[in-house]
Amino acid sequence: MAVNFFQYRLEDLTDYIQSFGEKKFRAQQLYRWVYGLKEFDFNNMTNISKNFRAQLPQLLNLELPQVVKEQISRDGTRKYLFDVGDNQTVEAVLIPGNNGRRTLCLSSEVGCNMACKFCFTGKQKLKKRLSTQQIVGQFVRVMMDQPEGEPITNVVFMGMGEPLDNPEAVFSASKILHSSWGINLSRKKITVSTSGLVPQIPLVTQAGLRLAVSLNASNDETREKIMPINKKWPIADLLEACRIHSRTSKDKVTMEYVLLKDFNDSLEHARELVKILRNVPSKVNLIPFNEHPDSGFHRPTEEKVNAFQTYLMSKDVHVLRRRTMGRDIYAACGQLTSAHKNHPITMSI
Numbered sequence: 001m002a003v004n005f006f007q008y009r010l011e012d013l014t015d016y017i018q019s020f021g022e023k024k025f026r027a028q029q030l031y032r033w034v035y036g037l038k039e040f041d042f043n044n045m046t047n048i049s050k051n052f053r054a055q056l057p058q059l060l061n062l063e064l065p066q067v068v069k070e071q072i073s074r075d076g077t078r079k080y081l082f083d084v085g086d087n088q089t090v091e092a093v094l095i096p097g098n099n100g101r102r103t104l105c106l107s108s109e110v111g112c113n114m115a116c117k118f119c120f121t122g123k124q125k126l127k128k129r130l131s132t133q134q135i136v137g138q139f140v141r142v143m144m145d146q147p148e149g150e151p152i153t154n155v156v157f158m159g160m161g162e163p164l165d166n167p168e169a170v171f172s173a174s175k176i177l178h179s180s181w182g183i184n185l186s187r188k189k190i191t192v193s194t195s196g197l198v199p200q201i202p203l204v205t206q207a208g209l210r211l212a213v214s215l216n217a218s219n220d221e222t223r224e225k226i227m228p229i230n231k232k233w234p235i236a237d238l239l240e241a242c243r244i245h246s247r248t249s250k251d252k253v254t255m256e257y258v259l260l261k262d263f264n265d266s267l268e269h270a271r272e273l274v275k276i277l278r279n280v281p282s283k284v285n286l287i288p289f290n291e292h293p294d295s296g297f298h299r300p301t302e303e304k305v306n307a308f309q310t311y312l313m314s315k316d317v318h319v320l321r322r323r324t325m326g327r328d329i330y331a332a333c334g335q336l337t338s339a340h341k342n343h344p345i346t347m348s349i
């Protein structure tokens with residue numbers, strides 16, 4: 001029976017192809033046709049021998065996860081809802097940026113066990129870890145949708161799920177996206193965002209990918225209230241792992257900080273944040289909370305956000321305020337869910 005092409009890293013596909021007595025370079029050719037040239041019909045792969053082309057449908061299938069729903073925001077953000085089997089769905093979001101940047105936010109799990117209090121996904125317990133082919137499939141399906149000359153330029157594992165809770169599939173998928181025979185996305189254009197699974201952080205370093213950390217607090221007491229994982233790996237351990245990553249990779253770590261009204265948005269918190277990040281090569285990404293039903297949290301006022309940002313800047317912290325994209329379609333950070341029926345739909349094209 002034909003197996004799914006998108007599960008295979010190049011070396012695995014090579015082994016598979018060779019097991020049928022074919023030459024090693026056939027795997028490279030297949031990668032080039034499918035990922036590079038978006039050709040899904042084996043018959044059109046003209047540099048592959050006729051005999052092998054005829055055999056390929058029995059060996060490989062090119063099935064992608066089905067898109068159940070697609071929404072386009074007023075700002076151009078696109079949200080895709082994918083069927084990943086067992087009556088489960090996940091979301092991926094394509095976010096347009098400046099200078100031709102197009103970032104695809106991928107999901108790695110259905111639901112999530114980390115239970116961060118501000119996150120919509122965290123309200124659903126983990127139901128399923130996605131396979132490599134389901135992660136790569138999200139990318140390829142969105143890639144096929146892109147007009148000529150408008151490639152996806154960046155990937156972030158910031159969708160549903162904790163990527164380091166599903167490391168095998170996430171790092172295999174990253175390797176596939178990175179292969180120079182296929183999509184050829186630079187490792188530095190792939191970011192893994194973790195809530196703080198400290199023992200797994202070296203895997204990001206080894207894979208040569210960028211690291212982002214969902215920090216969201218300046219002390220353990222505050223962080224524990226919104227991120228249960230902090231009880232297991234407190235801030236000091238997390239920042240030490242970030243320091244080691246940064247030293248080895250020579251990259252800054254992105255510290256995501258969701259600003260929650262009257263919870264972590266005071267100048268006292270900003271002062272504390274400056275202190276704890278003093279020896280961690282990093283930049284801070286401020287994300288004013290995107291409100292969603294029943295979260296119990298609110299978005300701080302613009303003045304509060306500006307004051308927080310200004311304070312960090314005055315202390316020479318590299319700080320960016322993330323533009324909130326796709327709010328009208330609930331595609332913003334922390335709003336993704338497989339329970340899409342709970343989402344009010346305000347679609348606009």
Ligand code: SF4
Pocket residue numbers: 112113114115116119120121122123159160161162194195214334
């Ligand atoms: S923020 Fe990330 S790690 Fe936390 S519950 Fe949501 S998906 Fe899971």
